Amino acid sequence: MSVTTVASVALALVAVAVAFAAVVAARPAARRLRGMELARHVPAWARDRVPPGPFVLVAGAVLALALVSVFVEILDAVVDEDDFTAFDRPVVEWVAQRRTGWSSAVVVAVTDIGGKALLTLLLAGVAVAVAVRLRSWRPVVLAAVSGGGGALLVAGSKLLIARDRPDPLHRAVVESGFSFPSGHSASALVILGTVAWLISMVAVSRTVRATAWVAAGMLAVAVGLSRVYLGVHYPSDVVAGWVLGATWLLTVAVADRLPGSPLPLLHRWRGTDGSARWLARRPVTVFTVTAVAGFAAIFGIVGVAALAG
Numbered sequence: 520m521s522v523t524t525v526a527s528v529a530l531a532l533v534a535v536a537v538a539f540a541a542v543v544a545a546r547p548a549a550r551r552l553r554g555m556e557l558a559r560h561v562p563a564w565a566r567d568r569v570p571p572g573p574f575v576l577v578a579g580a581v582l583a584l585a586l587v588s589v590f591v592e593i594l595d596a597v598v599d600e601d602d603f604t605a606f607d608r609p610v611v612e613w614v615a616q617r618r619t620g621w622s623s624a625v626v627v628a629v630t631d632i633g634g635k636a637l638l639t640l641l642l643a644g645v646a647v648a649v650a651v652r653l654r655s656w657r658p659v660v661l662a663a664v665s666g667g668g669g670a671l672l673v674a675g676s677k678l679l680i681a682r683d684r685p686d687p688l689h690r691a692v693v694e695s696g697f698s699f700p701s702g703h704s705a706s707a708l709v710i711l712g713t714v715a716w717l718i719s720m721v722a723v724s725r726t727v728r729a730t731a732w733v734a735a736g737m738l739a740v741a742v743g744l745s746r747v748y749l750g751v752h753y754p755s756d757v758v759a760g761w762v763l764g765a766t767w768l769l770t771v772a773v774a775d776r777l778p779g780s781p782l783p784l785l786h787r788w789r790g791t792d793g794s795a796r797w798l799a800r801r802p803v804t805v806f807t808v809t810a811v812a813g814f815a816a817i818f819g820i821v822g823v824a825a826l827a828g
Contacts, residue, residue, distance in 0.1 A: 526628035527637060531738060538734035542726055579773040586766040587817055590700075591824045593759045597682060597699055598825075607753035608685070615689040615750050623691045626745045630692075633703035633742035638710040642666050649717045657806075658717050664810045665771045669709035672767055673702045673760070675818055679825040682756070690750040701752045704743035704760030705767075711735035712768045739764075763817075770813035774806050 596602035631637065646662035682699035684690070696702075715731040722728045743761055746752040752760075 527631040531632050534737050535734045539730045542729045583769045587820050590762045594824050604755045607755050610754050611685045611689050626748050629741050630745040633707035642710045645714050645717050652721050665713040668814045669767045673705045685750050692749050694751040699756045700763050701746050701756040701760035704757045705764035707742040708739040708764035709768050711739050771810050774809035777809050
């Protein structure tokens with residue numbers, strides 16, 4: 520194991536410790552919020568007539584479409600080189616003029632947290648551990664679809680858009696390939712978010728669950744910012760990577776809720792004797808097919824936007 524890898528793991532553990540401290544410090548405020556019983560402020564007709572399952576599915580689908588729209592807007596700005604992407608080159612140049620040797624070494628360790636090797640090992644290890652704990656293949660399938668689909672989305676988007684990276688003179692490290700969107704940013708958000716999700720499946724303590732999500736968010740943001748600091752991505756690449764990663768993670772989450780949701784469609788798939796038919800009995804298959812359909816939809820929209828631009 521290299522020194523950089525050891526430093527990356529150490530920094531990740533520090534982030535987890537900071538996240539834990541933040542969650543513990545926020546517990547009194549969280550207790551006060553729970554004590555307010557916010558649900559009682561929801562109109563009675565909404566509580567009685569809007570089942571939580573379909574509401575979450577619809578809200579998730581709408582939010583995913585909104586994120587795709589944001590990604591397309593960023594893509595359009597990149598193609599036309601206008602809007603906030605006009606600040607891309609000035610920001611990269613400004614950062615390059617203020618980098619120091621010691622800070623670059625630290626940031627390289629941060630950016631390596633979002634590398635393929637560490638993220639893959641982390642996701643695989645957590646998925647297997649949770650699968651053994653739950654005695655179910657669901658965590659493994661979820662990890663495979665989430666991580667694999669996110670990687671394919673990023674790779675396909677890079678090939679379609681083919682944006683060059685910043686000027687080599689402004690880079691602190693050597694990188695190849697296209698720039699838009701940032702693969703490290705997207706992968707860190709998707710995989711760390713999936714890891715937090717898997718941990719939440721087996722963790723009893725709210726503090727542990729909250730720590731997992733806060734640490735995942737902190738690390739995803741840090742990895743994205745490190746790519747700009749090192750001069751290998753423009754700010755718009757990183758923002759687009761976060762948006763694309765969030766879109767895919769949300770799509771997988773919506774797909775995961777479909778088999779167990781109380782939608783009328785699922786109830787219609789029961790036989791006359793009340794036994795569940797194929798759709799209700801194959802949640803992993805339904806989840807995978809739905810997630811792949813979401814992948815095709817997202818990639819199709821991105822592809823059309825890229826080609827139209």
